[in-house]
Amino acid sequence: METLEQIRDRLVARFPSAQVTLVTNPGAAAEHSLLLDATHAHDLALFLRDDPALRLDYCSNVTGVDWPDKEITDVTKTTVPDPAGGPPKIVESKTTRLQPGYLEAVYHLYSMALKHGPVVIRMRTANRSDAVALPSLTPVWRACDFQEREVYDLYGIIFERHPDLRRILMWDEFKDHPMRKDYVEPDDYEWEPTAHGDVLERAKANAATAENLKGGNLQPEVPQTPEAKP
Amino acid sequence: MHDHPYAFLALFLGVAIAFPLIMLGVAWLWVRFFQAAKPGVLKNATYECGLASTGDSWIQFKAHYYLYAILFLIFDVEVLFLLPFAVAFTSLSTGALLAMLVFILLLAEGLVWSWQRGYLAWK
Amino acid sequence: MSDAVKKPDPFPAAGNISDAEREDLRRNGILMTSFEELYNWGRTNSIWPLQFGLACCAIEMIAAATARFDIARFGAEIFRPSPRQADLMIVSGTVTNKMAPQVVRLWNQMPEPKYCIAMGACAISGGPFKQGYNVLKGIDRFIPVDIYIPGCPPRPEALLNGLIELQKKMKGEKLTGPDAARFTRADMPSEFPIPAYGAHDLEPPKNDSVWTPPKPEAKA
Numbered sequence: 001m002e003t004l005e006q007i008r009d010r011l012v013a014r015f016p017s018a019q020v021t022l023v024t025n026p027g028a029a030a031e032h033s034l035l036l037d038a039t040h041a042h043d044l045a046l047f048l049r050d051d052p053a054l055r056l057d058y059c060s061n062v063t064g065v066d067w068p069d070k071e072i073t074d075v076t077k078t079t080v081p082d083p084a085g086g087p088p089k090i091v092e093s094k095t096t097r098l099q100p101g102y103l104e105a106v107y108h109l110y111s112m113a114l115k116h117g118p119v120v121i122r123m124r125t126a127n128r129s130d131a132v133a134l135p136s137l138t139p140v141w142r143a144c145d146f147q148e149r150e151v152y153d154l155y156g157i158i159f160e161r162h163p164d165l166r167r168i169l170m171w172d173e174f175k176d177h178p179m180r181k182d183y184v185e186p187d188d189y190e191w192e193p194t195a196h197g198d199v200l201e202r203a204k205a206n207a208a209t210a211e212n213l214k215g216g217n218l219q220p221e222v223p224q225t226p227e228a229k230p
Numbered sequence: 231m232h233d234h235p236y237a238f239l240a241l242f243l244g245v246a247i248a249f250p251l252i253m254l255g256v257a258w259l260w261v262r263f264f265q266a267a268k269p270g271v272l273k274n275a276t277y278e279c280g281l282a283s284t285g286d287s288w289i290q291f292k293a294h295y296y297l298y299a300i301l302f303l304i305f306d307v308e309v310l311f312l313l314p315f316a317v318a319f320t321s322l323s324t325g326a327l328l329a330m331l332v333f334i335l336l337l338a339e340g341l342v343w344s345w346q347r348g349y350l351a352w353k
Numbered sequence: 354m355s356d357a358v359k360k361p362d363p364f365p366a367a368g369n370i371s372d373a374e375r376e377d378l379r380r381n382g383i384l385m386t387s388f389e390e391l392y393n394w395g396r397t398n399s400i401w402p403l404q405f406g407l408a409c410c411a412i413e414m415i416a417a418a419t420a421r422f423d424i425a426r427f428g429a430e431i432f433r434p435s436p437r438q439a440d441l442m443i444v445s446g447t448v449t450n451k452m453a454p455q456v457v458r459l460w461n462q463m464p465e466p467k468y469c470i471a472m473g474a475c476a477i478s479g480g481p482f483k484q485g486y487n488v489l490k491g492i493d494r495f496i497p498v499d500i501y502i503p504g505c506p507p508r509p510e511a512l513l514n515g516l517i518e519l520q521k522k523m524k525g526e527k528l529t530g531p532d533a534a535r536f537t538r539a540d541m542p543s544e545f546p547i548p549a550y551g552a553h554d555l556e557p558p559k560n561d562s563v564w565t566p567p568k569p570e571a572k573a
Contacts, residue, residue: 170487171451175552178486186554190478190490190566199484264528265465266539272461273544277435280455 001116002053004032014047015040023122033106033120038134041123045140048109048119056109056119059137062147064155065104068128068181072099101128103157107137107144125157128180136162154179297349308337389528396440396466397428397520403439403463404432405456407446410473410506414445417509427516436462441519443512444498447475447482448489450555454547460496461544466536468523470515471498474505481505494559496545497535 002010004022011020011034018040025031036044048056074095079088103125110117125132136159138144148159149168156177159165166172176183187202195203261267276283315322315330322330344350375385386394406414417424424430433439436459448456460469471492474480479490492498499522502515526534535541545563548555 169451171550173550173552183486185484185486186558188490188554188558190483265537268465268539268543270461270544272458272547273464275458275462277437277462280459282458 001111001114001119004034004119007048007054007119008034010051011044011047015043018044020044031118031120033122035122035124038123038125041135042137042140045121045137048121049140054119055111055113056117057141058110058112058117059107059141059143059147060110060118061106061108062137062144062151063106064151064157064179065106066128066155066180067101067104069101070099071096102126103128103132103155105134105148105151105157105159109141132156133158133160135160136165138162153177156180294353301344301349304340305337308334390524392528393524393526397523399428400441400468400516400519400523401431401433401439402429402441402443403436403459404434405442405444405459407444407448407452408473408475410445410476410504413506413509414443414472414512417512422509422513424513424516427513427520429516436460437464439463440466441468441470443470443472444476444492445472445506447480448492449487450489451487451550453489453492453495453555454549456492457495457545457547461547465543466534467543468499468519469496470500470502470512470519472502472504472512472515473507474503477501477503489555491564493564495548495563497563 008020008022012018019037021035023033023035025033048054074097076093076095077090078093080091081088105123107121107123108117109119109121123134125134134157136144136148138148138159139161145163146168148162149165151157152159152162152165153167153169154177167174170178189202189206191203191206276287311333312330370385378385406412416422418430418432429441436442440463442460442463444456460467469492471477475482475488476492477498479485479488482488483490489495500515500519502511504511507515528534528537536543545560546557548557548560550556
């Protein structure tokens with residue numbers, strides 16, 4: 001199978017207005033992927049599926065990634081000449097900028113016909129709040145149907161032209177998107193013998209300290225077994 | 231006993247009525263003395279694998295069932311007529327044999343007709 | 354092995370005849386029993402579970418029904434598909450928040466006398482997935498559980514042990530009197546409110562009349 005750079009070059013040659021970039025995976029897995037832009041993603045996907053050299057006809061996985069807003073601190077070192085006449089000083093200046101976050105849908109494609117793969121493609125939304133629409137690739141690969149519903153359910157990415165976009169794991173009346181980084185679970189404290197993480201925080205808040213007992217933060221004492229009402 | 235050959239039927243009827251009444255009576259006594267009845271709206275709700283049932287449970291009756299029943303009836307009655315024929319087979323004249331053959335052929339023609347029309351296939 | 358469940362009383366109907374004397378009489382061909390004992394004996398040896406498996410513990414429940422472990426020797430091989438014909442609900446597997454109303458509805462549709470076994474860590478308390486966004490932290494939040502079988506998953510022998518404990522509990526049940534069984538008393542509810550799907554969680558997240566979380570110990 002050809003390398004990702006070659007695939008990228010062929011895609012750009014076929015669709016000159018499309019923006020296809022190579023996203024490298026710095027980890028040991030080295031699963032580099034192609035970032036497709038949302039407007040041409042459907043055509044690019046059709047090309048990937050139907051091209052005789054690639055024939056990527058099997059979408060084995062669709063998943064979502066939530067990239068929250070990130071504060072990046074840039075440290076720039078500038079040389080400032082010393083007014084007193086000594087050697088020039090190196091001054092560090094820090095500027096912080098906010099890198100806006102986005103939601104991402106990642107597709108893993110294999111070829112059953114030519115027995116090669118995987119080719120990983122990504123699509124990114126504009127931001128995490130209101131512009132969360134991406135084209136659905138279900139018309140290209142049927143396997144994306146349920147998986148895109150799962151990504152919609154858990155991340156909130158709205159897939160346009162999906163045949164049946166509704167929640168799949170949570171119920172329809174559910175409002176949150178649980179896999180987002182800013183999802184807050186409902187506070188449902190239960191005493192645990194080995195509390196850790198945020199359960200430990202909640203355990204501390206609920207601990208029977210003197211102030212808490214006075215303030216009445218604890219659950220009300222209700223008889224454990226249903227007794228006969230007098 | 232041969233004066234009243236149907237007396238046994240009267241006894242049978244009596245037992246058939248008394249048996250379920252006794253069972254229901256025991257259940258009623260059980261509720262009265264030991265286990266208070268606890269009916270409820272949720273308990274008597276229609277079973278639909280744990281979901282709340284929506285919509286009407288009346289569905290359109292499949293007319294094909296009726297067709298199957300009619301065909302079965304016809305051929306069942308044919309079998310009924312074939313039974314005494316089979317019993318008296320060896321002592322029948324040729325004319326009787328021919329008459330029965332015509333009878334069977336007529337019904338076989340009916341079977342072939344309904345088969346060809348596709349009435350025997352379940353849709 | 355200590356009994357978690359109270360042993361049934363020595364034979365009450367004939368006064369103070371003890372079990373040893375009863376055994377002696379039985380060996381000589383005289384069988385004595387009481388109505389309650391007969392009723393409970395009939396019930397315990399023919400518990401019909403509801404076909405109700407949710408996750409991995411269901412596989413162990415199915416294994417308990419196979420020939421190697423054989424739940425049929427306890428009279429419980431008939432897993433009924435309809436709750437109206439079942440008298441035991443073995444909640445085996447993780448109860449998700451999405452499934453919880455269905456479990457409660459099925460429990461409501463079972464006629465009395467009915468029992469519930471929480472099999473596996475997930476049914477008892479949410480188990481290893483307790484922090485999950487869709488996991489109900491134990492089915493005893495909504496329905497009363499009689500027997501808890503810990504394990505992840507519990508072996509089929511553990512399920513059979515739980516069934517034996519339930520049989521002991523059923524044998525000790527009385528039909529009349531101040532401590533009569535739950536199913537005989539009209540004041541003890543046989544149907545429980547079904548949680549609704551809320552915007553962020555089930556509403557209510559738990560039934561306070563069925564279960565409250567244990568109070569943490571007071572720290573000095």
